[in-house]
Amino acid sequence: MSRLALRLTRDKSDTLLLLAAALMVLAPHVAHLPPWISALAGVTLLWRAAITWLGRRMPPVWLLAPIAVAAMGGVYLTFRTLLGRDAGVAMLVLLLAFKLLEMHAKRDLFVVTFLSFFVLLTNFLYSQTIPTALFVALTLVLLLTAQQSFQYTGVVPPLGRRLRTTARLCALAAPLAALLFVGFPRIQGPLWGMPGDALGGKTGLSDSMAPGTLSTLAQSDEPAFRVRFLDPAPPQQQLYWRSIVLGDYDGRTWTRVPRKRGLQRLEIAIQARGQPVRYETTLEASNTRWLALLELAGPDFRLPGHRLRDTDEMEQFTADPIERRLRFSASAYPEYALQAGELPERMTRWLELPSGFNPRTLALAQQLRAQLPGADAARLSEAVLARFRSLGYDYTLEPPLLGRDAVDDFLFSSKAGFCEHYAGAYVVLMRAMGVAARVVTGYQGGERNPVDGYLTVRQSDAHAWAEIWSQDAGWRRVDPTAAVAPERVQRNLALALPRPAAFGLAPLLDLQNDPNSWLAQLRFNYGALNNSWNQWVLDYNPERQRSFLEELSSVLLNGRSALGATLVLGLLYALRWRRRLRPADPLDALYAAFCRQQARHGVARRPDEGPQRYAQRLRAMAASPEKHAAMDQFLHLYGMLKYGAGGTESRKASLTTLKTLLPRCR
16 A cells, blocks of 8 residues: 555645545445445445546546436435435435546545544444444544645655554554543433434334244344343243333234223223342334333333333333433332222123124134133133143244134134234133233343343334233233244243254354354354443433543542542652663664763753754864764764655665664764
8 A cells, every 4th residue: 555655746645635634524325325426425435436546637527417316316406405314414425426526626635534524423323332433533544644635734654654654643542532531520311312213213012913923033142132130130931121012903914902992091900929120221213102121010110310100001111202211210019919809890802803804713612611610710721721732733933824714714724823823813812701800912032141241122023922810820921922933932032933044054054143152252242342332422411421420539539549540650760761862663762862962962952952062063073084984974864764754765774774873973
């Protein structure tokens, strides 16, 4: 790269460096911009590079202006708006690309540079992970190097030295930036509002469920939330994160019961038994209002900074969509009774089924009911689960399509489905047998990270189960999926439902699922690092800042810490003093040694004296002709190396020459 830069003119090398920086700025946006915008920006960069390389004229304005207007029109037609995250970023990307073809003065170079800084920041609208931050930091160094290159008026250092200088400047600025990040007062809420479509690509639970809904969601490994238990964690099969209750069924889709049809909350009886399990959740932004809480959430649940709502079905949700990461504490009672002793006539709403659908399923329910006269809800439930266990049902992520009578097709034809198939069919059967039942969606399980102890619950842990009601026990959770694939509940989805590996990478998937393998350990360590990044950088809110500063002050304001800080500061001062005595640059060290030699002969260098003026004074000193020749050669070579005049031999060889001259100058 340096050799290529030497063969290019100054303008060409600086422009190509700026184009390389612009390419790094634009490259991450290829993943989420429409292909035609990425292609147009790429062609524009190639066009500008060809103009620079071949030394051709820039395109005229009458040619650029129609292209730019047409491109903006294309952005509007693609997004149907010029506002928002995606449309705004698309326009910025095209503006940067077109501006590269419209650089005529030095100020245009700075416009491109600062526009690049702005486009670079938009990467964080899509990703805020550690790799993204590292890539942005590298791009920032290259951009600053390009900006620095335009500032030189004389000899330009090699590209490697310019990069090192910029990196060193960034490293020097990093402590101040970190200090400001930690200590500058945090603002409650975002400084700027996020664009309305900033969370458009987020997936999560919805308030309806049809065949295929959760199996599609289960393909995503994106974290939904992380949990740190303050008390001993419940076993894996007890980790049911309850979110949305679905009670209305139209023959294919389950939906929530409308609010106006719900029971009155004040009449709901809840009996919690035993000690609650306390935990802390860090919820990822979902752009929905629903919360997933370990059942059964304690009555004292609060969500600071958010208006909390709940329903008759014990759902919890916020008044506004959750658009940023949210941390809250909660508690749950694993042992509880919900609406036990309720009047049966108040539960008739949970018996409703659409007429004209699934006749074979209704006939099966009548048959089971006739075989078990007088059976309670528990015995009828066990009869249904026994069918799932014994009649060859499969648990699969790719169930076949179902017809109008979806439950009939599933129970009697395909016999293959995901959790929504089993939960939906189970509830239909129970209602047809006269047992109040409903579908519950949420998450089940999660993966414990042995490095930091956090439990990560992913979108792939989305799950559907059922609740049945009896007067004695109230609402009771039943998971029909566990009857078919118990490992799904006892361990995780990956073990219950291994996914096919492409390109013969099945051994790697096996290693990943083995918690003792090196690949799993690597994944756990990265997960812990990513979690710390989320907790301490992305979620450093005013409450966390206040807590951290209080802990920091309590640590620093004791005698032992003060003594340690004094020793560290003293050591840093000693290192700095030692460094001042011994210049780090070998060229400066040799020159300092030369000056000390001549000072001992009574000719000390004056503070404002350069090597040439110093050489003139040294020629008047009484010494042998060989010493005068050596001193002249030393100062001449030093001046060339110090002030960039250069010579025929390399810097390393010149330093060796200075070392050999130094004894002859004594």
